[in-house]
Amino acid sequence: STATNSAGTSDLSSASSSVTPADVPGAPTIGTVTVASETSVTVACTAPASNGGATIIRYTATAVGTSITGTLTSATCSSAITVSGLTTGTSYTFTVTATNSIGTSAASAASSPSTRVAVAPTAPATPTGVAGNAQVTVTVAAGSGSGGTPASYTVSASPQVSGATRTCTVTGASGSCIVSTLTNGTAYTFTATATNTEGTSSSSSASSSVTPATVPDAPTIGTATIASTTSVTVACTAPASNGGATITTYTATSSPGGRTGTLTSATCSSAITVTGLTSGTAYTFTVTATNSQGTSAASAASNSVTPSVTCATGGTCVVGDTGPLGGKVYYVASSTFTCGSTMSSTCRYLEWDTTSYATTPTATTYWCNNLYTGASTVPSISGTSTAIGAGLQNTRLMRAGCTSGIANNESLTSAQFASGWHIPSYLELDTLRNARSTAIGYASSNNGEWYTSSQIGSTLNGRSEWFDSGGTTDSKGNAIPSVRVSAFNSTP
Numbered sequence: 001s002t003a004t005n006s007a008g009t010s011d012l013s014s015a016s017s018s019v020t021p022a023d024v025p026g027a028p029t030i031g032t033v034t035v036a037s038e039t040s041v042t043v044a045c046t047a048p049a050s051n052g053g054a055t056i057i058r059y060t061a062t063a064v065g066t067s068i069t070g071t072l073t074s075a076t077c078s079s080a081i082t083v084s085g086l087t088t089g090t091s092y093t094f095t096v097t098a099t100n101s102i103g104t105s106a107a108s109a110a111s112s113p114s115t116r117v118a119v120a121p122t123a124p125a126t127p128t129g130v131a132g133n134a135q136v137t138v139t140v141a142a143g144s145g146s147g148g149t150p151a152s153y154t155v156s157a158s159p160q161v162s163g164a165t166r167t168c169t170v171t172g173a174s175g176s177c178i179v180s181t182l183t184n185g186t187a188y189t190f191t192a193t194a195t196n197t198e199g200t201s202s203s204s205s206a207s208s209s210v211t212p213a214t215v216p217d218a219p220t221i222g223t224a225t226i227a228s229t230t231s232v233t234v235a236c237t238a239p240a241s242n243g244g245a246t247i248t249t250y251t252a253t254s255s256p257g258g259r260t261g262t263l264t265s266a267t268c269s270s271a272i273t274v275t276g277l278t279s280g281t282a283y284t285f286t287v288t289a290t291n292s293q294g295t296s297a298a299s300a301a302s303n304s305v306t307p308s309v310t311c312a313t314g315g316t317c318v319v320g321d322t323g324p325l326g327g328k329v330y331y332v333a334s335s336t337f338t339c340g341s342t343m344s345s346t347c348r349y350l351e352w353d354t355t356s357y358a359t360t361p362t363a364t365t366y367w368c369n370n371l372y373t374g375a376s377t378v379p380s381i382s383g384t385s386t387a388i389g390a391g392l393q394n395t396r397l398m399r400a401g402c403t404s405g406i407a408n409n410e411s412l413t414s415a416q417f418a419s420g421w422h423i424p425s426y427l428e429l430d431t432l433r434n435a436r437s438t439a440i441g442y443a444s445s446n447n448g449e450w451y452t453s454s455q456i457g458s459t460l461n462g463r464s465e466w467f468d469s470g471g472t473t474d475s476k477g478n479a480i481p482s483v484r485v486s487a488f489n490s491t492p
Contacts, residue, residue: 022053120199122147184244213244323351394453
């Protein structure tokens with residue numbers, strides 16, 4: 001430019017920076033509207049033929065009739081515009097405008113046809129199940145992703161059985177339902193589909209397996225047996241059905257008193273011990289079985305038993321009673337006698353082991369070291385006696401002095417010897433001979449020769465006895481069988 005006054009006109013100024021005339025862009029072209037979720041769409045568009053002489057910086061998609069918009073920063077509308085915040089189930093049309101440095105274009109034509117914003121659900125989350133009696137309660141919820149909100153779910157069990165409907169329905173966005181007519185003891189898995197007005201989803205992943213079950217049937221009661229003056233053992237048999245879940249515990253309950261004992265077992269393979277009973281009181285017992293679902297009904301009542309002091313548990317004994325070691329009592333002294341492995345105890349009774357002899361005796365062992373008649377070296381066992389009560393001491397001396405023989409033979413183990421079983425002294429065996437009867441389990445007609453633990457003579461003979469003819473002696477080397485006896489007092 002130049003400047004002029006009365007003196008004249010100036011020279012031209014320097015040139016300005018360049019300036020480009022421009023206008024707002026032309027209207028973009030609307031493209032396809034695509035439902036992206038139940039509250040959003042994407043709107044495609046095409047850049048206008050003219051950007052108005054200035055670069056377009058933004059495209060804006062608007063839901064017609066609302067203030068809901070979405071924008072895209074782009075010169076060319078190369079990507080679709082996302083419009084969020086829409087209402088599920090509502091139909092919309094959309095327009096697009098373009099903005100440059102001058103301003104915003106006119107709106108494009110409206111999209112057509114209108115777009116209903118709604119989608120079917122995605123697959124539900126993996127269901128979970130809780131077992132019941134021939135049924136399972138299944139819980140479901142919506143899966144992740146952009147699917148529509150479920151209006152309901154259909155739950156299905158696997159395996160299915162022809163002719164049985166093993167499904168259930170949940171109404172709402174989440175919840176539980178019960179699948180029934182299932183078989184207790186069978187493992188099932190469960191899948192679910194979700195449904196709304198737009199359709200049904202694919203199936204969920206299968207649940208973990210769930211096994212429906214109920215409480216077991218009642219066990220079968222067995223025999224109640226006195227175990228001590230205050231305890232009883234109760235036998236039982238497992239029920240025909242465990243309810244579909246493994247039985248973990250059996251419980252025996254007394255009547256009267258409600259005293260209980262338990263057994264951890266699936267099969268009631270052992271007897272149940274109930275303690276804390278009152279001596280002299282008659283009791284019956286019932287048994288229940290428990291699994292993960294609960295406890296069965298009670299069995300029928302057992303036989304009646306009365307725990308009390310017996311011969312075997314420290315009471316007074318009579319001939320024919322069972323002794324504390326399980327033998328039969330065959331001798332009751334009028335007063336106590338000396339006994340024990342060192343003859344330092346007192347006893348009043350003798351019992352004999354009814355399992356330690358044969359009806360027809362056979363020669364099974366030797367008195368000491370398996371030496372035959374006439375052997376030149378036979379151990380001399382000093383200190384033995386023929387007295388009643390001396391048998392355990394005699395046997396101890398024999399076990400110490402012999403390397404083999406009836407006191408060392410496997411028929412009299414160390415454990416048996418320690419509990420009190422021993423080879424009888426001469427008078428202990430002679431008393432058994434005279435006591436033979438049905439009451440003690442030894443027939444009076446059963447004869448034979450038995451070794452005793454009493455030594456006769458210092459070198460040759462161990463005392464034996466023929467039950468049909470009385471006492472005799474025999475070489476320590478001969479093979480003659482023996483029986484086991486035990487001496488005890490009222491307290492075992």
